[in-house]
Amino acid sequence: MGFELTREQEMVRDVMRKFAENEVKPIAAEIDESGRFPMENVKKMARYNMLGIPFPVEYGGAGGDDLSYVIAVEELSKVCASTGVILSAHTSLACWPIYHFGTEEQKQKYLVPLAKGEKLGAFGLTESNAGTDAAAQQTTAVLDGDNYILNGTKIFITNGGQADVYIIFAMTDKSKGHRGISAFIVEKDFPGFSIGKIEDKMGIRASATAELIFDDCVVPKENLLGKEGEGFKIAMATLDGGRIGIAAQALGIAEGAFEETVKYVKEREQFGRPLAKFQGLQWMIADMATAIEAAKLLVYKAAICKQKGLPYSKEAAMAKLYASQTAMDVTTKCVQLHGGYGFTKDYPVERMMRDAKITEIYEGTSQVQQMVIAANILR
Amino acid sequence: MNIIVCVKQVPDTNEVKIDPVKGTLIREGVPSIINPDDRNALEEALRIKDSMEDVKVTVVSMGPPQAEVALVEAIAMGADEAILLTDRAVAGSDTWATSTALSAVIKYIGDFDIIFCGRQAIDGDTAQVGPQIAEHLGIPQITYVEELKIQGNKVVAKRALEDGYFLVEAEMPVLLTAVKELNEPRYPSIKGIFEGFKGDKVKMVSAKDVNCDMDNVGLDGSPTNVIKSFTPPTKSRDLEMLEGTPAEQARKLIVRLREENLV
Numbered sequence: 001m002g003f004e005l006t007r008e009q010e011m012v013r014d015v016m017r018k019f020a021e022n023e024v025k026p027i028a029a030e031i032d033e034s035g036r037f038p039m040e041n042v043k044k045m046a047r048y049n050m051l052g053i054p055f056p057v058e059y060g061g062a063g064g065d066d067l068s069y070v071i072a073v074e075e076l077s078k079v080c081a082s083t084g085v086i087l088s089a090h091t092s093l094a095c096w097p098i099y100h101f102g103t104e105e106q107k108q109k110y111l112v113p114l115a116k117g118e119k120l121g122a123f124g125l126t127e128s129n130a131g132t133d134a135a136a137q138q139t140t141a142v143l144d145g146d147n148y149i150l151n152g153t154k155i156f157i158t159n160g161g162q163a164d165v166y167i168i169f170a171m172t173d174k175s176k177g178h179r180g181i182s183a184f185i186v187e188k189d190f191p192g193f194s195i196g197k198i199e200d201k202m203g204i205r206a207s208a209t210a211e212l213i214f215d216d217c218v219v220p221k222e223n224l225l226g227k228e229g230e231g232f233k234i235a236m237a238t239l240d241g242g243r244i245g246i247a248a249q250a251l252g253i254a255e256g257a258f259e260e261t262v263k264y265v266k267e268r269e270q271f272g273r274p275l276a277k278f279q280g281l282q283w284m285i286a287d288m289a290t291a292i293e294a295a296k297l298l299v300y301k302a303a304i305c306k307q308k309g310l311p312y313s314k315e316a317a318m319a320k321l322y323a324s325q326t327a328m329d330v331t332t333k334c335v336q337l338h339g340g341y342g343f344t345k346d347y348p349v350e351r352m353m354r355d356a357k358i359t360e361i362y363e364g365t366s367q368v369q370q371m372v373i374a375a376n377i378l379r
Numbered sequence: 380m381n382i383i384v385c386v387k388q389v390p391d392t393n394e395v396k397i398d399p400v401k402g403t404l405i406r407e408g409v410p411s412i413i414n415p416d417d418r419n420a421l422e423e424a425l426r427i428k429d430s431m432e433d434v435k436v437t438v439v440s441m442g443p444p445q446a447e448v449a450l451v452e453a454i455a456m457g458a459d460e461a462i463l464l465t466d467r468a469v470a471g472s473d474t475w476a477t478s479t480a481l482s483a484v485i486k487y488i489g490d491f492d493i494i495f496c497g498r499q500a501i502d503g504d505t506a507q508v509g510p511q512i513a514e515h516l517g518i519p520q521i522t523y524v525e526e527l528k529i530q531g532n533k534v535v536a537k538r539a540l541e542d543g544y545f546l547v548e549a550e551m552p553v554l555l556t557a558v559k560e561l562n563e564p565r566y567p568s569i570k571g572i573f574e575g576f577k578g579d580k581v582k583m584v585s586a587k588d589v590n591c592d593m594d595n596v597g598l599d600g601s602p603t604n605v606i607k608s609f610t611p612p613t614k615s616r617d618l619e620m621l622e623g624t625p626a627e628q629a630r631k632l633i634v635r636l637r638e639e640n641l642v
């Protein structure tokens with residue numbers, strides 16, 4: 001069992017770190033404040049093949065591996081969790097299901113431009129009455145000649161309104177419950193598809209979160225992803241992988257806040273000595289460092305399991321459960337260690353604390369992760 | 380057009396710490412990087428490649444086998460090929476021996492229109508290897524290039540000076556050395572990283588392979604010897620800022636100079 005990165009992974013980490021420091025960090029506070037989607041950086045990421053890291057070169061990808069992709073999300077999230085989730089949702093939730101379940105034609109038409117970063121992707125499963133109970137889909141798809149006609153509304157869709165290609169789930173046969181759900185590849189310009197409310201959020205404010213409205217939306221028959229009735233299976237499999245991306249985002253948030261805090265406690269003096277010299281605070285630093293390391297091992301292990309073709313559903317759930325909890329816990333402590341300054345926008349830790357919360361909620365709440373883990377053990 | 384870019388793998392001096400007792404550099408655990416000025420040289424070569432047809436960029440380096448990583452990075456930025464001269468026989472080379480060895484690699488490659496080097500390396504700061512290569516090859520050189528244009532078979536370069544610039548024109552083949560003002564280097568692409576490590580794009584050669592003049596390389600072939608490395612004592616200067624309007628400052632200055640018996 002080895003704990004070393006390959007030379008490729010190390011270089012990916014160095015490049016992502018430099019990119020995050022030079023391109024992402026300088027605008028992180030501004031785009032959080034304004035809620036502006038950083039399209040300029042998405043375009044730069046496309047130029048360097050960062051939007052298709054784990055996919056083969058023949059499908060427009062970088063020909064890399066899952067751990068390199070995880071490291072990319074982690075490094076971006078250290079300085080800007082919004083940018084981290086743009087990459088994660090695009091790669092794990094939009095590219096991957098097409099790569100895994102798509103036909104050759106679908107891969108050529110959609111995966112190639114997505115993985116090249118010429119187009120951005122999103123994933124639409126959640127509805128107002130189908131959150132954790134994702135099987136309670138109310139969006140419908142009815143076959144009419146050569147097209148499916150979609151009706152319904154999706155909410156809280158990451159990259160919504162900014163993406164060009166959406167993986168959308170809808171009921172093709174209500175009588176079959178979750179076995180009646182199907183998945184579709186929907187282009188932003190398909191007739192009857194529009195963007196509704198854009199959410200104003202507590203954290204990851206520069207990531208677009210939108211409502212998607214399907215009003216007799218016409219989707220060509222050949223855009224059915226997988227077979228009719230396979231939608232729920234596709235959604236669950238996709239989320240298993242997506243969770244590794246969110247776990248990496250959570251890990252990055254924790255690491256970013258921790259790095260800022262280590263710097264701060266060495267500089268900030270009270271009672272004539274740096275905070276770092278107070279034993280009570282040293283214990284907090286030690287506990288945070290240990291939790292971050294444990295989270296990292298879980299996240300990397302889940303990525304390696306996926307890469308090796310081993311089962312990773314439980315591993316991904318554990319990684320996300322623990323990394324998101326660590327992110328929330330660490331960022332809260334980091335604000336505490338910054339004292340009053342930490343509560344102001346002059347320091348990045350308050351943003352990181354706000355950003356951390358969503359990692360315990362989206363792509364399956366912590367409670368869902370516990371359900372997945374327990375179900376894997378008790379079956 | 381064939382462009383050869385010479386790069387050196389150096390310790391990242393931003394990360395180097397000084398041993399407080401011995402006063403020497405602590406090199407352990409210090410990441411190795413492509414020398415920053417060399418990165419500008421490579422970027423300019425890649426921009427020429429982006430803007431013109433049929434441009435081939437070959438990167439050349441001399442160093443231990445680990446320097447392969449620097450060449451993979453150059454490939455990942457967009458270079459077509461890379462050659463690493465790695466041989467115990469060239470270890471310990473000073474600038475003369477290094478330029479002799481690199482010139483041998485360049486002759487081994489054969490065709491070239493431009494040879495691009497960085498101004499100087501951050502670990503040695505000599506700025507000698509580039510100019511020496513030009514002398515070995517008998518070609519013109521333009522150092523400190525901060526702006527470059529290709530015009531037919533000529534290059535027109537802005538050569539940076541402390542308080543101005545020269546506009547210099549030279550026929551190719553020519554050797555140029557780049558300063559950081561020349562451009563903003565691109566990042567390596569993620570795809571390029573995986574291709575670079577996988578492929579046969581980085582070629583390793585020995586001193587014999589490239590017909591090195593063995594009397595003029597390595598420690599024995601180096602006319603310079605380092606007797607001692609030390610940090611010169613910094614001269615402390617008292618600095619006093621004068622405040623007020625220009626007239627007031629001038630008055631204060633005269634008063635101070637008189638006080639110090641300097642006028």
